[in-house]
Structure formats: structure tokens, C-alpha cells
Amino acid sequence: MYPTSPDVWVCAATFLSAGLILRISIKGGLPYFGALGLVLGLGYLIKTFYFPWLRVLYLHGATTPAGSPILLQQDSQVCSEHWGDPFFSAESTRSHDAWFSICYFRMQRLGKLDWCVGKFLSAILIDEVLKLSVKAGFLPGIQCLSPPRPHRTCQRPSLSRYPWLRKASEFRLYPSS
């Protein structure tokens, strides 16, 4: 607990997502898929580590053979039979909720090794965050993913209330996350 950083919250999100995947494998159920999407989206806001972690889950779901403990493919078929495409398309469009879309496409596409969908949805999620940032006052011209990358977006904030600690951390005298 020494580092005053969000690491412990990352830990919570990881255990939650792992538990939800196991719960899906046992019981299935749409609410658990929704909860998993929310947790993964929240995890992305906690730490960017969740961006590659989403890909790990995609890979896992896509390569898990039927009959193994993680039955994501079978669950996705059951859920799609009960709910179908139109409901989810309309719902995700209406609410503009990228997390909901991720859950939906995760159920629908993972068994087909459709990597493009995963990339597309990740882009949607990031786009949603950037859109909120722009609404909040972030300059639209500054985007971290489009070249040329502005220097300021990759820098730590220059203001600091404890400058001596800033200097120490740069020389790695303190453990850094």
C-alpha cells in the first residue's frame, strides 16, 4: 500500500472480471456479460493496462474449445437465441454505450475469430472517452493516437505541489508504478 497509485483498484477490477468470466462459464446469463463489459470499461479508465487485457479476453474466448470449463461460445449462442441482433443494436445505439456494445459483440463474434470487431469496439470505447474529454474542455486538436503527437500529451503535468518528490521520482529513488 506504499505506492499512492491506482494499482490496488486494478487488482479489484481484475479479480472482478476473472470472477465474472468464471460465473459466465458456470451459469451464463446476460447480466453477467453486461457486468463484465462494465468492469472492463471501468478497468480501462483505471489503467490503460486494460486495453491489451481486453485483447487477452478476446483471444481466450475465441480459442476456448467447446466443452472446456470456459464455455463462452455456448453461452454466446444461448444469449443470441434469446435476444437477437435487433434489440442489442438498437439498445447500444440508443444509449451510446460502448460497453454494452462490447458485451454484445463479444457474445456474437468471438467464436468466429473476428478480430476486426474487437479492434473496432476498442476504438469505439476510446472514442467515447475522448469525446467526453473534448466536451469537458480538452482541446480537440490534441489527440494522443493521431500523428503528429503533441509533446504535451506525453508529458507528466508540469505543475507539482511537492517538487522535491518529483525530482526524486525521476531518479527512481522512490518506487514507481
Added chain:
Amino acid sequence: MPVEFADSVRDFRFVRVVMWAATIVAGLLQALAARFYISGDGNSYLDVASAYLRGDFANAINAYWSPFYSWLIALILWAFKPSEYWETTILHLLSFAGLLVALLAFEFFLRNFLAAKQNFVRPEEGESVYMPLSVWWMLGYGLFLARPWKYSACTRHHLMFGFVRRPSCPLD
């Protein structure tokens, strides 16, 4: 001949109460012992949270620091309005709250893990020792608690304890 041990709900409850008490006491003690310590990253998160509070979004929203932790800090600063003396203490208490949330999440994970194990894993014939649930829980709690305290600078990595043994750590 399989060897079976007694397994009861009472054992599990006892283990759970003891581990929760240990987590709360040890977490609070460590948070208070290190209350004036702040890492470089924590310093920056504090700055970002302050920028949110004063409406300075140009500095608050950036491509380096993730937003969620700053939002939590900003919420706490807004609610309690601590003086500069108490700012670092507030950060450590927030980490302590995160530890409790992580413990709840870990319980959720382990409960489902054990249920999945029961559903999908068939006991092999000739298995000589049956491990009761309370022992599973004790091991799980032990692993959960051992990582952040032994390698307090590596809390991010203890979530991977079940998969990867980290070869080196700055505080080893």
C-alpha cells in the same frame, strides 16, 4: 484410500472473519505508518485531481494519467476538503478502501473459481488428499495478503500471483 478432512461452514466463517480482521488491522496500520509518504505518481494524481476541482481541464485531462483514480481523489478532496497536512493521509486511506474492495473482488473470484472447479474438474482416481474448502480459502487469502505486504511496491503485480512468479522486485 482418499483421506478426507472435516469441512464445515463454521470453519469457513472463522477463516473469513480472521482474514478480514487481519486485513483491516494491517491495512490501517500500514496506511497510518506511511501516511506522510507519497510517491511521484501519487503526487501527479493529486495534482490532476486538484486541477479537476479548480476546473482546469486542460491540465486535468491528459494522455498520460488514467482518469479514474484522479476522479476518486477529487471526490474525496471535494467532500472532506482536507488541509495540505492531511492530503497524503487521505491518499493512503483511499488505498486502504481500495484494498477492501479488492478483497471483496477476490472473494467473488475465489467463490466462482471453487464453484467452477466443482462443476468441471472431476477428481482423479487415486487422489490421496481431499482439500476442504476452508483450506482453499485460507490459501487464497494468504496469497492475497502476502503479496501487497511483502512487496509493497509491487501491488500492481500481485494480481498476477496465480499466473506468474515475478522474478525480481525492487524491494526483494
